[in-house]
Amino acid sequence: MTVVTRFAPSPTGFLHIGGARTALFNWLFAKHHGGKYLLRIEDTDRARSTEPAIAAILDGLSWLGLDWDGDVTYQFSRAARHAEVAREMLATGNAYLCYASPQELDEMRAAQKAAGKPTRYDGRWRDRDPKEAPAGVAPVIRLKAPQAGQTVIQDAVQGEVTVENAQLDDMILLRADGTPTYMLAVVVDDHDMGVTHVIRGDDHLNNAFRQLQIIKAMGWPEPVYAHIPLIHGADGAKLSKRHGALGVDAYRDMGFLPAALRNYLLRLGWGHGDDEIISTAQAIEWFDLPGVGRSASRFDMVKLTNLNSHYVRETPDRELIPLVLPLVEKRIGGKVDSIALQRIERGMPGVKQRAHTLVELADSLLFYARHGSPAIVDDKARALLTAEARSLLGKLAGALDAQAADWGEKQVEDAIRHFAEAQGVKLGQVAQPLRVALTGSTASPGIFEVLAVLGASETKTRLQAAAG
Numbered sequence: 001m002t003v004v005t006r007f008a009p010s011p012t013g014f015l016h017i018g019g020a021r022t023a024l025f026n027w028l029f030a031k032h033h034g035g036k037y038l039l040r041i042e043d044t045d046r047a048r049s050t051e052p053a054i055a056a057i058l059d060g061l062s063w064l065g066l067d068w069d070g071d072v073t074y075q076f077s078r079a080a081r082h083a084e085v086a087r088e089m090l091a092t093g094n095a096y097l098c099y100a101s102p103q104e105l106d107e108m109r110a111a112q113k114a115a116g117k118p119t120r121y122d123g124r125w126r127d128r129d130p131k132e133a134p135a136g137v138a139p140v141i142r143l144k145a146p147q148a149g150q151t152v153i154q155d156a157v158q159g160e161v162t163v164e165n166a167q168l169d170d171m172i173l174l175r176a177d178g179t180p181t182y183m184l185a186v187v188v189d190d191h192d193m194g195v196t197h198v199i200r201g202d203d204h205l206n207n208a209f210r211q212l213q214i215i216k217a218m219g220w221p222e223p224v225y226a227h228i229p230l231i232h233g234a235d236g237a238k239l240s241k242r243h244g245a246l247g248v249d250a251y252r253d254m255g256f257l258p259a260a261l262r263n264y265l266l267r268l269g270w271g272h273g274d275d276e277i278i279s280t281a282q283a284i285e286w287f288d289l290p291g292v293g294r295s296a297s298r299f300d301m302v303k304l305t306n307l308n309s310h311y312v313r314e315t316p317d318r319e320l321i322p323l324v325l326p327l328v329e330k331r332i333g334g335k336v337d338s339i340a341l342q343r344i345e346r347g348m349p350g351v352k353q354r355a356h357t358l359v360e361l362a363d364s365l366l367f368y369a370r371h372g373s374p375a376i377v378d379d380k381a382r383a384l385l386t387a388e389a390r391s392l393l394g395k396l397a398g399a400l401d402a403q404a405a406d407w408g409e410k411q412v413e414d415a416i417r418h419f420a421e422a423q424g425v426k427l428g429q430v431a432q433p434l435r436v437a438l439t440g441s442t443a444s445p446g447i448f449e450v451l452a453v454l455g456a457s458e459t460k461t462r463l464q465a466a467a468g
């Protein structure tokens with residue numbers, strides 16, 4: 001059997017973090033078993049489904065690297081097929097026409113509520129002759145669900161889950177206007193797409209019992225269900241925007257790497273021993289449903305950020321440059337020229353050791369990208385440029401002229417140490433204002449590394465500017 005999974009989002013908003021994890025688990029499971037991972041856009045809710053939401057979902061999945069097999073399936077385009085199945089069930093006696101009016105159903109539910117009973121359809125047209133139908137009422141098609149016994153699901157995550165059939169009513173399959181319901185559409189699409197494993201959030205578990213009844217009525221093979229516990233915030237409450245429940249595009253804009261986000265989402269509810277840093281190749285090799293826990297996982301922005309810093313450090317510079325360059329250029333308001341690009345390339349190894357995100361990395365590279373005196377926005381940094389410090393920097397600019405022909409990290413370090421000794425001051429009294437003059441900040445890579453990357457000419461320009 002070829003394993004086939006699917007991710008089936010509703011395009012009513014962005015691709016949120018929970019949906020991204022569901023997509024990841026489906027993708028990994030299919031890859032692990034050498035199967036197929038399909039994408040279906042469940043756009044049957046025409047009032048809320050939007051083209052921008054569809055575009056955001058497709059873009060988010062692509063950015064995460066969760067490319068799907070084959071073409072995207074759009075559920076709404078298959079409405080005729082869904083209706084066909086409903087009519088087939090009607091013909092086989094597994095469904096029936098219900099002529100209850102909306103007003104009649106409202107009165108039924110009100111009476112049930114007043115009596116303290118569950119509000120569910122009471123089957124009033126289940127065994128009635130359609131010839132008794134009132135005039136002017138367009139019928140719906142309802143499933144003739146079993147009324148006795150149990151529906152049992154052997155869930156790959158939740159274990160055996162059972163519901164009494166008496167708790168389930170005869171749900172609508174086809175509305176009075178001829179449009180299919182979500183419950184019917186999902187089952188038909190999963191069957192026609194050959195889906196073998198339905199991996200989704202456990203908020204869909206109750207739906208599974210109803211959907212399984214349609215599957216059994218049609219005599220179709222049952223998929224393996226795997227309902228994954230939802231993601232909560234670090235405080236244990238339901239995940240919301242204040243916890244970081246944003247669209248995947250927001251994490252991209254915040255400077256997270258897709259590999260880091262995949263790694264983090266993988267560890268939200270699935271584990272492989274004590275492994276925390278898991279490559280994509282390892283994830284494909286190791287991922288399987290027994291590793292999925294039954295408890296809700298907790299989203300922690302701090303952990304995600306720390307994990308991302310690891311990926312920033314470990315990503316080759318040649319891969320980081322094209323990712324960070326647009327962010328740098330946006331900040332400087334123009335293109336990075338060839339000289340500045342060379343400085344960025346030489347300085348990247350030292351700068352990326354301190355960055356948690358691409359945004360931080362871009363900010364830390366600005367002093368390499370710009371020419372001339374850097375902007376100093378930090379009061380602490382500005383305070384280091386005292387009159388005495390400025391005087392020292394002016395003298396240092398002249399002293400370094402002799403080093404210009406042999407400008408390496410070790411060489412400029414030796415020259416500055418000798419300069420400090422000659423001036424009768426400690427190295428820190430030179431190095432601290434020097435860092436501010438060259439970078440605009442009190443924090444940067446090693447100052448001698450910065451000097452080596454900037455080069456003799458740019459260093460002199462910035463020292464003279466700082467000296468006034």
